[in-house]
Amino acid sequence: MDFDKLRSAGYLTNHLARLFAHALHGRIAPLGLAPAQFMTLLELWEGDGLTQVELVSRLDVEQATMANTLTRMERDGLIRRAPHPEDRRARLVFLTDRARELRAPAIEAARSVNADMLEPLTADEQNVLVDLMEKMVSARRTARRQGEMAGEE
Amino acid sequence: MDFDKLRSAGYLTNHLARLFAHALHGRIAPLGLAPAQFMTLLELWEGDGLTQVELVSRLDVEQATMANTLTRMERDGLIRRAPHPEDRRARLVFLTDRARELRAPAIEAARSVNADMLEPLTADEQNVLVDLMEKMVSARRTARRQGEMAGEE
DNA sequence: CATATTTAAATAGCATGCTATGTATTGCAT
DNA sequence: ATGCAATACATAGCATGCTATTTAAATATG
Numbered sequence: 001m002d003f004d005k006l007r008s009a010g011y012l013t014n015h016l017a018r019l020f021a022h023a024l025h026g027r028i029a030p031l032g033l034a035p036a037q038f039m040t041l042l043e044l045w046e047g048d049g050l051t052q053v054e055l056v057s058r059l060d061v062e063q064a065t066m067a068n069t070l071t072r073m074e075r076d077g078l079i080r081r082a083p084h085p086e087d088r089r090a091r092l093v094f095l096t097d098r099a100r101e102l103r104a105p106a107i108e109a110a111r112s113v114n115a116d117m118l119e120p121l122t123a124d125e126q127n128v129l130v131d132l133m134e135k136m137v138s139a140r141r142t143a144r145r146q147g148e149m150a151g152e153e
Numbered sequence: 154m155d156f157d158k159l160r161s162a163g164y165l166t167n168h169l170a171r172l173f174a175h176a177l178h179g180r181i182a183p184l185g186l187a188p189a190q191f192m193t194l195l196e197l198w199e200g201d202g203l204t205q206v207e208l209v210s211r212l213d214v215e216q217a218t219m220a221n222t223l224t225r226m227e228r229d230g231l232i233r234r235a236p237h238p239e240d241r242r243a244r245l246v247f248l249t250d251r252a253r254e255l256r257a258p259a260i261e262a263a264r265s266v267n268a269d270m271l272e273p274l275t276a277d278e279q280n281v282l283v284d285l286m287e288k289m290v291s292a293r294r295t296a297r298r299q300g301e302m303a304g305e306e
Numbered sequence: 307c308a309t310a311t312t313t314a315a316a317t318a319g320c321a322t323g324c325t326a327t328g329t330a331t332t333g334c335a336t
Numbered sequence: 337a338t339g340c341a342a343t344a345c346a347t348a349g350c351a352t353g354c355t356a357t358t359t360a361a362a363t364a365t366g
Contacts, residue, residue, distance in 0.1 A: 017170035139273035
C-alpha cells in the first residue's frame with residue numbers, strides 16, 4: 001500500500017524531464033527558441049521539405065501537437081510551409097535562413113545542458129544511463145507497432 | 154555540429170516522460186485521476202493538512218502550477234481547503250473520503266506502469282537506472298540550494 | 307465510375323508546466 | 337507603532353502535450 005516515489009522510475013523521469021526542460025529553456029530562449037521548436041528543428045536541420053506526417057513519426061508526438069508547434073514556428077519565422085506538389089492535402093515544411101543560422105548555437109546550448117545535468121555522473125554512468133533509456137524507448141516503439149498489427153486501436 | 158538525439162540524455166528523458174505519462178494517464182483516468190493529481194495525492198496520502206507551500210517544496214513544481222492543480226482537485230472532489238488557523242494568507246489542504254479510497258487502486262496502477270515500462274530491463278538494470286536518475290535529481294536540488302545561497306535569483 | 311474508406315491537416319477543449327504579476331497578510335526593523 | 341520587506345496564494349498569459357472531431361483530398365472497392 002505504500003509507494004516510494006523517490007524510487008519510482010516514472011516519478012523520477014517526470015522530475016528529470018522538467019529539470020532538463022527548464023535548463024534547455026533557459027539557454028535557448030535567448031535564441032528565440034522554445035524546447036519543442038528545437039526538437040523539431042533537429043529533424044529539419046537534417047533535411048527539410050518534410051510533411052507533418054513525417055515529422056510526427058520521427059519525433060513521436062501526436063499529429064495535433066505537431067500541427068500547433070509548426071504554427072508557432074511559422075509565426076516565429078523559423079519555417080514556411082509550401083503546398084505538396086503531388087498531394088493537395090499535405091504541406092511541405094521548409095526552414096528559413098534564420099532557422100539555419102540557429103543550428104550551431106542551439107546545438108551547443110543543448111550539449112551544455114546535457115553536460116550540466118549529467119555532471120554528477122561518471123562517464124561510464126552517463127553511458128549506462130543513455131543505454132538503458134534508449135532500450136526502454138525502443139522497446140516501447142516495438143511494442144506499439146506490434147499492438148497496432150494486432151489491431152488494438 | 155551534428156547532434157545525435159538518440160544519444161542525448163535530455164531528448165531521451167523527454168521522450169520517456171511522455172511515454173510514462175501516457176501510460177499512467179491510461180490507467181488512472183478510469184479512476185477519475187490525472188497524473189499531476191496523482192502526484193499530489195502521493196504526498197497527501199502520507200498525511201494531509203498541508204499548505205500549498207509545503208506541497209510545492211515537496212513536489213518541486215512552481216507555486217502557480219500547484220495552485221492550478223489544487224483548484225482542479227477541489228473541483229473534482231479530491232480535496233477541500235480550509236483556512237489556516239494561524240495564518241490568514243494560507244489554506245490547509247485536506248483529502249476527501251473519495252481521495253482516500255483511491256489510494257490503493259491508484260498506487261497499484263502506478264506500480265503496473267513502472268513494471269511495464271521497465272520490463273525490457275533486467276532487475277539489475279532497473280535498479281541502476283533508478284539509482285542514476287535519483288543521483289541526478291538530488292544533485293540538482295543541492296546545486297539549486299547553493300545557487301540560492303549565493304544569491305543567483 | 308461511384309461510393310466508401312483512409313489519410314493529411316486543422317481545430318476545439320483540456321491538463322500541466324512555466325514566468326510574471328497582483329493582493330493580502332505577516333513579520334521585522336526602526 | 338509604523339512602515340517596508342517577505343510570504344502565501346491567486347491570476348493572466350503562454351507553450352506543450354493529449355484526445356476527439358472536422359474537413360478535404362486521395363485511394364480502394366464494389
